[in-house]
Amino acid sequence: xxxxxxxxxxxxxxxxxxxxxxxxxxxxxxxxxxxxxxxxxxxxxxxxxxxxxxxxxxxxxxxxxxxxxxxxxxxxxxxxxxxxxxxxxxxxxxxxxxxxxxxxxxxxxxxxxxxxxxxxxxxxxxxxxxxxxxxxxxxxxxxxxxxxxxxxxxxxxxxxx
Amino acid sequence: xxxxxxxxxxxxxxxxxxxxxxxxxxxxxxxxxxxxxxxxxxxxxxxxxxxxxxxxxxxxxxxxxxxxxxxxxxxxxxxxxxxxxxxxxxxxxxxxxxxxxxxxxxxxxxxxxxxxxxxxxxxxxxxxxxxxxxxxxxxxxxxxxxxxxxxxxxxxxxxxxxxxxxxxxxxxxxxxx
Numbered sequence: 001x002x003x004x005x006x007x008x009x010x011x012x013x014x015x016x017x018x019x020x021x022x023x024x025x026x027x028x029x030x031x032x033x034x035x036x037x038x039x040x041x042x043x044x045x046x047x048x049x050x051x052x053x054x055x056x057x058x059x060x061x062x063x064x065x066x067x068x069x070x071x072x073x074x075x076x077x078x079x080x081x082x083x084x085x086x087x088x089x090x091x092x093x094x095x096x097x098x099x100x101x102x103x104x105x106x107x108x109x110x111x112x113x114x115x116x117x118x119x120x121x122x123x124x125x126x127x128x129x130x131x132x133x134x135x136x137x138x139x140x141x142x143x144x145x146x147x148x149x150x151x152x153x154x155x156x157x158x159x160x161x
Numbered sequence: 162x163x164x165x166x167x168x169x170x171x172x173x174x175x176x177x178x179x180x181x182x183x184x185x186x187x188x189x190x191x192x193x194x195x196x197x198x199x200x201x202x203x204x205x206x207x208x209x210x211x212x213x214x215x216x217x218x219x220x221x222x223x224x225x226x227x228x229x230x231x232x233x234x235x236x237x238x239x240x241x242x243x244x245x246x247x248x249x250x251x252x253x254x255x256x257x258x259x260x261x262x263x264x265x266x267x268x269x270x271x272x273x274x275x276x277x278x279x280x281x282x283x284x285x286x287x288x289x290x291x292x293x294x295x296x297x298x299x300x301x302x303x304x305x306x307x308x309x310x311x312x313x314x315x316x317x318x319x320x321x322x323x324x325x326x327x328x329x330x331x332x333x334x335x336x337x338x
Contacts, residue, residue: 042297045189055262056297059288084295086195 032065035074039064039081040089048091194295194314201228201305202293206283209260209268216257216283218309225335227256227328228303229279229319230291232263233271235299241318242275248324249278254332258282261291261299304328306335 033050039060041052049057049064060081067077081089093099143151196202205217229245231238249256258279260268265284272282285291294303295314304313313331315323 042192056288059292063289063292083195084292085297086192086295088192 028068031074032061032068035064035068035077036061038091039078040091042085042089190298191316192297194311194316196295196311197314199311201303201309201311202290204283204285204290204293206259206285206290209258209265209272209282209284212265212284216281218305221255221257221305222309223307225254225307225332226305227254227332228259228294228305229256230259230261230294230296230299230301230303231282232261232299233267234263235261237318238300239275241300241320242278244319244321244324245278246276249280253329254336255280259290259294259296260284261296262286262288302328304331304335307338 036050037048039049041047041049041054041057041060043054043056044052047057049060064077064081067080072080078090087093087099093102095103201218203218205215205219208214208216231242245256248254256279258281260282263284263286268282268284272279288296294301298316300318302315302319303311306312312335313327315328319328
C-alpha cells in the first residue's frame with residue numbers, strides 16, 4: 001500500500017514536471033515566433049524571418065534560437081541583428097531623427113489636408129451666404145410709389161401686346 | 162491667391178515626381194551596411210587550400226585588403242570573377258576569399274575551373290561569419306583598411322565601373338595613409 005502511494009506520488013510529480021516543461025517549451029516557441037515575425041528576411045524583403053524559406057532566413061532563425069537559448073532578451077537579439085544588417089531587419093523602424101518624417105509624415109499630411117478642407121469649407125460657406133443675400137426677397141411692407149408705378153407700367157405693356 | 166491655386170498643385174506634383182524619380186534609380190536590394198566604418202568582425206577560419214591553417218582579419222592588419230564573399234553555387238559570382246582575376250594580376254591589393262556556405266571540394270573545383278584570384282580563401286561552411294559580416298547576397302566585397310576597419314561594402318557583383326570609380330580609388334587613398 002505504502003509502495004503504491006509512493007509510486008503514484010512519484011508518477012504525479014513526474015507528470016507535473018513534464019507538463020510544466022512542455023508549457024515552458026511552448027511559451028519559448030511562441031516567443032521565438034513572435035520575434036521572428038518582427039524581423040525581416042534580407043533576401044526576400046517582403047517576408048518576415050518566420051515566413052521565409054531562404055537559406056539565410058534559416059540561418060538567422062537558428063542564430064535567433066541560439067541567442068534566445070543563451071538567455072538573451074528580445075531587445076538584445078534585435079540589437080544583434082541590427083548591428084549586422086541595419087535597421088532594415090526590423091519591420092517596425094525605430095524612432096530617430098532620420099525616421100521622424102516616416103513616423104509623423106502621415107499625421108502631418110492628415111493635418112495639412114484637414115486644414116485645406118477647413119479653409120475650403122469656410123470659404124464656400126461665406127460665398128453661399130453672399131449669394132443668399134442677393135436672392136433674398138425684398139423687405140416686407142407695401143411697395144413704394146416708385147415700385148407700384150413700374151409694376152403698373154409692366155402690366156399695361158403685357159395687356160397691349 | 163488665384164495664382165497659388167494653380168502653382169501649388171504643380172509644385173507638389175513636381176516634388177512628388179522628384180521623389181519617385183530618385184526612387185526609380187535606387188536598388189531596394191542594396192541595404193546600407195551598418196558595418197561600414199566599424200572594425201571588421203573577427204574570425205579565424207580554416208583555409209580552403211590547407212584546412213589545418215587558419216586565417217582571420219587580425220593576420221591582415223597593417224595592409225589594405227579586400228574580402229570577397231563567394232561560393233561555388235553562386236551564379237552572379239561568375240559575372241564578377243574575371244574582373245577579380247584581372248585585379249589579382251595587377252597586384253594592387255590582396256584579395257581574401259570567403260567561401261560562403263560551400264563545401265571544400267566544390268569550392269576548390271570552382272577555383273580550378275574559373276581561376277583563383279585570392280591570396281587565401283577561407284571556408285565559412287555554416288555561414289556564421291557571413292552573418293557577423295552582414296552578408297545577405299553573395300557576392301559581396303568589403304574594403305578593409307590598415308587598421309582593420311571596413312571602409313566600403315559592395316553588394317552584388319563587382320563591375321568595371323564600381324572597381325574603377327569606387328574600390329580602386331579608395332584602396333589607393335587608404336594605402337597612402
